Amino acid sequence: MTAVGRLRERLPWSASRLLALLAVALAIGAPLRTMYYLSDVVGSPALFLVVAALSFVAATAMARVLRPTLAIAVGTVLFAGGLAAYLLSLSTNPAVTALLADTVSLLTGRSLLQIAKVRLWVLSFAPAPVFLTWYFALRRWYVTSTLAAGTALAFFALTTDAGVVTTLLGVVGVAATIGFGTLDTLSTEASVDPSRRPGSVADPDSRGDQPADDEGVDSGRRAVLEQLAAIIVVPAALSRLPLARDSSFSYDDGSGGRTVEGSLFDAGESITILGDISLTAAVRFTVEAEEPRFWRVASYDRYTGDGWVRTGNPRPYDDRRLDGPPGETRTLRQEFRAESAIGTVPAAWKPVRYTGDPSISVTNEGGFQPDGDLASGDSYEVQSEVLVSTPSELREAGTDYGDAVSxxxxxxxxxxxxxxxxRTSILTANAENPYETALVVERWLQEEKGYSLEVDRPDYSVADSFLFEMEEGYCVYFATTMVAMLRTQGIPARFTVGYTTGQRTDQNEWVIRGLNSHAWVEAYFPDHGWVEFDPTPSGPREEVRQQRIEEANADGAPVADGTPVSEFTPTPTPTPVPLTERNEGTTPTPTPTPTEAATAGTGDSTGTEDDGTGLGLPDLPSREEAALGVVALLGVAAGARRAGLSERAYRAVWLRYQRREDPETDVERAFQRVMSVLSKRHRSRHSGETVRAYLDAVDADERVRRLASLRERVRYGGDVSEEMADEAVEIADSVVSDR
Amino acid sequence: MTDTDTTGSRQSDSSLRDATRVANQVIENVERVIVGQHDAIEHIVIALLGRGHVLLEDVPGVGKTMLARSVAASFDGEFKRVQFTPDLLPTDVTGVNVFDQKTQEFEFRPGPIFANVVLGDEINRAPPKTQSALLEAMEEQQVSVDGTTHPVPQPFTVIATQNTVEQNRAYDLPMAELDRFMTKLHLGYPDEAEETAMLGDVVGHHPIEELTSVATLDALSAARDTVAEVTVEEPIRAYATRIARYTRENAQLGVSPRGSISLLRAAQARAVLDGRGYVIPDDLQTEAPVVLPHRIRTESSEQDASALVAEALDTVDVE
Structure with a gap:
């Protein structure tokens, strides 16, 4: 307490000012946090931190010397300069149109992560709001200050880059800034004015006013806290209401659980990795093709630690043949018929030609995506160029990826x-080329990690968590981890989603269900193109799928419209690509590492957790949530104190539950409890009124009189025993319960 | 208000019961003679048990003397009466040394003050010197004559009466001396029914002639010792102090520590009367109106000391 007091004395600011500045820091902190996240995802955030710090320093230095109009000019120059720098770096021509298109799509919910040069964007955008916010906060123009911070925050909220919690923190910061800022401005006026009065003599009255003023400011602070708590608590409560839940079209199987398919395709241009997940047996497509493949839907290039984002804009498909992979290929025709309304157009990699009613676009990575949803019965034809490069060719592909791909x-x-x-380096120490590295990683994951749809989602860095802490996961975890591992080795790789082959119902016909949705990996090889790898162990995966189908059959659910559930078993059973040669003797085996033993050792503890009944730690709230919680708690406490709730609650507990101590205290407390009941029922005792006179006046009953005489004996007669205490407490309990 | 089982722990139960019985027997006995003065009788008995003295102040003819005599007659102690007059000498009260021709020595002849209950009638008519002889005996429990001190018998209680009618021919007791009376009582007139009944009783033989003692001197002494042993806990002492301080803050001269002691002693006796071995705030509240007012000199003549005490009892936190 004294340390805080000393610190307060040393700081030249009043408590309100301090609170206001903290609130400003919070308000600008939210967009900064988002920008830090953005620059972290795409690489080193160090430069961003330097830029932000410089902006703070500049604002602090200029707050005293620069006039506000000039400051706004500086801010504008910073913004314009940043914009110009960003524009100049854009390769597309004309840059301005691209920027305008980008801006529009950003403001309508597109993530900044989908922008190609997000790092540069952040660097050029950051200085202006930071400078303006902090400058005006130091000059006590709190509202203007929140305008700058709020605009930045609103922008990130619109691009959906600022998470709900971060946004809320920022909003709380803005509200707190205005609240505490107003208090600060008011108290400054109050305290500064008398001293500024020319020739004013220190009058004793002003001293007398001081406590009252302080009280006012204090209650003002409490009011601000209460409102902040409301800001936090109300939306949190509202979002729990069923009405606010999103009920739009989704890949839900109706069971209320999240499905793999939903998690993969719902979000369109980005994927957030989920925790527990289920499979749906609903039929999505029927495919006619000469050979089974993975039916690819989309791939993602930008890994955010807890999800995937696709950068770049799709362009409309103009009926021309697209480029095939650079390597040797063979043409594969496929006919798809949608069996339910769906928003994807799967195709084997790499699709080059499309014929069909639903209009489509071509994404940056070369896949197709429909412009709208496909209706049940819509069909289309795709021509793909399937890579036929042999493993030995891929081994010799080299590492000349080119800057763009890298x-x-x-x-x-x-x-x-x-x-x-x-870990990846150690594992792949024996691999001599990227292809072998990929094979090693793929195989290692297949062998080391178990398959399970029940997963405790890690908070951040999914790949790291899956690699070191988790024992089981599903395809998304396997694929994410493999991509991350390959990228650490400098091998271009991307996260790909789509459907596995499906259930064969005829020589050339497959039924694709929701449960066939899958995620796998594509790695790039110069002069060949993207090669598919599937690190998910296929055995257990198929088991889970088969089980789900049987469950659906047992439930009588429409598994396939008229499609026989029994498997068509062709001979020989074709193994779907990926292009991995498991039987080739030259495949290097993963290098055994000492750390593997450690992983196995830790496996026991995590293994028991996966039973589902094991003791799992409850999810700890993130730092932002904790901060919000603290503010909410403070506000609730302030409100409760203002409403006298805390005291009332204490009284209520005090009245009902008597903790036993020594007999003397027990008797006295029992007596006070009863007196409290009496004073509620009748009136409180007057100052000069003795207990006996009071009991006569309110016509108290025998029990109460007995208690009063017990208390007299204890208090005035020095006569005390456990029995008396027991009796007294008993009487008090009965009187309290009779109320 | 009598609780039979509320005995204090520091008090042997039997002595407390004896003391209570003695006190109540005396009160009942006196009430056979004096009608309509229950409270006054109680206060006198309390002064008796609390080692105090009583000042009765009233118009003539309301039974001051009768009351004092009745109390004295209720136990087998010695009772003496002194009629104070303007020409009364101190030695008329205390006694004198007389030269004995036979023994050739001075012999002390005790005055009327040497008794267990002394009734000083119309004490305010005597000159201050005579008054102070009485007052010295009251305070010191002894009498000095020609440099020799003679202890008064024990127990020793003075019941003085003061006439409020002939103020111009009286020597008002100084404040310092009033302070030595534990209680000052106003008897007042009995109400109509009581007066009518009293007249019927008295018109033939006065019943006081038939009054017999109901307690021995030893029993009274024992009761006095019991009263002195009654527990006065800290909250009670603190309450007495708060009341005294209140009067000091609101009057020219407030209650002295001696006054507080008197209040607590009276309260002890009240507790015994009630059968209790300890004092409760109610005891103080009952006794304060007769123990405190005569010790207070108010700031103006309009202010009444009794009203001030009532105000104190009303305002000061009991606890």
Whole structure:
């Protein structure tokens, strides 16, 4: 307490000012936090931190000397300069149109992560709001200050880059700034004015006013806290209401659980990795093709630590043949018929030609995506060029990826722990080329990790968590981890989603169900193109699927419209690609590492947790949630104190539950409890009124009189025993319960 | 208000019961003679048990003397009466040394003050010197004559009466001396029914002639010792102090520590009367109106000391 007091004395600011500045820091902190996250995802955030710090320093230095109009000019120059720098770096021509299109799509909910040069964007955008916010906060123009911070925050809220919690923190900061700022401005006026009065003599009255003023400011602070708590609590409560829940079209199977398919395709241009998940047996497509493949839907290039984002804008498909992979290929025709309303157009990699009613676009990575949803019965034809490169050709592909591919597909968040790279290096020490590295990683994951749909979602850096802490996961975890591992080795890789082959119902016909949705990995090889790898162990995966189908049959659910559930078993059973040669003797085996033993050792503890009944730690709230919780609690406490709730609650407990101590205290407390009941029922005792006179006046009953005489004996007669205490407490309990 | 089982722990139950019985027997006995003065009788008995003295102040003819005599007659102690007059000498009260021709020595002849209950009638008519002889005996429990001190018999209680009618021919007791009376009582007139009944009783033989003692001197002494042993806990002492301080803050001269002691002693006796071995705030509240007012000199003549005490009892936190 004294340390805080001393600190307060040393700081030249009043408590209100301090609170207001803290609130400003919170308000600008939210957009800064988002920008830090953005620059972290695409690489090193160090430069961003330097820029932000410089802006703070500049604002602090200029707050005293620069006039506000000039400051606004400086802010504008900073913004314009940043914009110009960003524009100049854009390769597309004309840059301005691209920027305008980008801006529009950003403001309508597109994530900044989908922008190609997000790091540069952040660097050029950051200084202006930071400078303006902090400058005006120091000049006590709190509202203007929150305008700058709020605009930045609103922008990130619109781009959906600022998470709900971060946004809320920022909003709380803005509200707190205005609240505490107003208090600060008011108290400054009050305290500064008398001293400024020319020739004013220190009058004793002003001293007398001081406590009252302080009280006012104090209650003002409490009011601000209460409102902040309301800001936090009300939306949190509202979002729990069923009405606010999103009920739009989704890949839900109706069971209320999240499905793999839903998690993969719902979000469109980005994927957030989920925790527990289920499979749906609903039929999505029927495919006619000469050979079974993975029916690819989309791939993602930017890994955010807890999800995937696709950068770049799709362009409309103009009926021309697209480029095939650079390597040797063979043409594969496929006919798809949608069996339910769906928003994807799967195709084998790499699709080059499309014929069909639903209009489609071509995404940056070369896949197709429909412009709208496909209706049940819609059909289309796709011509794909399937890579036929042999393993030995891929081994010799080299590492000449080119800058564009390298930049896009070897990105990792800066916050990815180094141990991911270290573990991968050790594992693949024997691999002599990228293809072998990929094979080793794929195989290692298949063998080391178990398959399970029940997963405790890690908070951040999914790849790292899956690699070192988790024992089981599903395809999304396997694929994410493998991509991250390959990228640590400088091998371009991307996260791909789609459907597995499906259930064969005829020689050339497959039924694709929701439960066939899958995620796998594509790695790039110069002069060949993207090659598929599937690190998910296929055995257990198929088991889970088969089980789900049987469950659906047992439930009588429409598994397939008229499709026989029994498997068509062709001979020989074709193994779907990926292009991995498991039987070739030259495949290097993963290098055994000492750390594997450690992983196995820790496996026991995590293994028991996966039973589902084991003791799992409850999810700890993130730092932001904790901060919000603290503010909410403070506000609730302030409100409760203002409403006298805390005291009332204490009284209520005090009245009902008597903790036993020594007999003397027990008797006295029992007596006070009864007196409290009496004073509620009748009136309180007057100051000069003795207990006996009071009991006569309110016509108290025998029990109460007995208690009063017990208390007299204890208090005035010095006569005390456990029995008396027992009796007294008993009487008090009965009187209290009779109320 | 009598609780039979509320005995204090520091008090042997039997002595407390004896003391209570003695006190109540005396009160009942006196009430056979004096009608309509229950409270006054109680206060006198309390002064008796609390080692105090009583000042009765009233118009003539309301039975002051009768009351004092009745109390004295209720136990087998010695009772003496002194009629104070303007020409009364101190030695008329205390006694004198007389030269004995036979023994050739001075012999002390005790005055009327040497008794267990002394009734000083119309004490305010005597000159201050005579008054102070009485007052010295009251305070010191002894009498000095020609440099020799003679202890008064024990127990020793003075019941003085003061006439409020002939104020111009009286020597008002100084404040310092009033302070030595534990209680000052106003008897007042009995109400109509009581007066009518009293007249019927008295018109033939006065019943006081038939009054017999109901307690021995030893029993009274024992009761006095019991009263002195009654527990006065800290909250009670603190309450007495608060009341005294209140009067000091609101009057020219407030209650002295001696006054507080008197209040607590009276309260002890009240507790015994009630059968209790300890004092409760109610005891103080009952006794304060007769123990405190005569010790207070108010700031103006309009202010009444009794009203001030009532105000104190009303305002000061009991606890």
């Amino acid at each position: 930049e896009l597909y070897t990105q990792l968040p800066d916050s990815t722990p180094d141990r991911v790279a270290e």
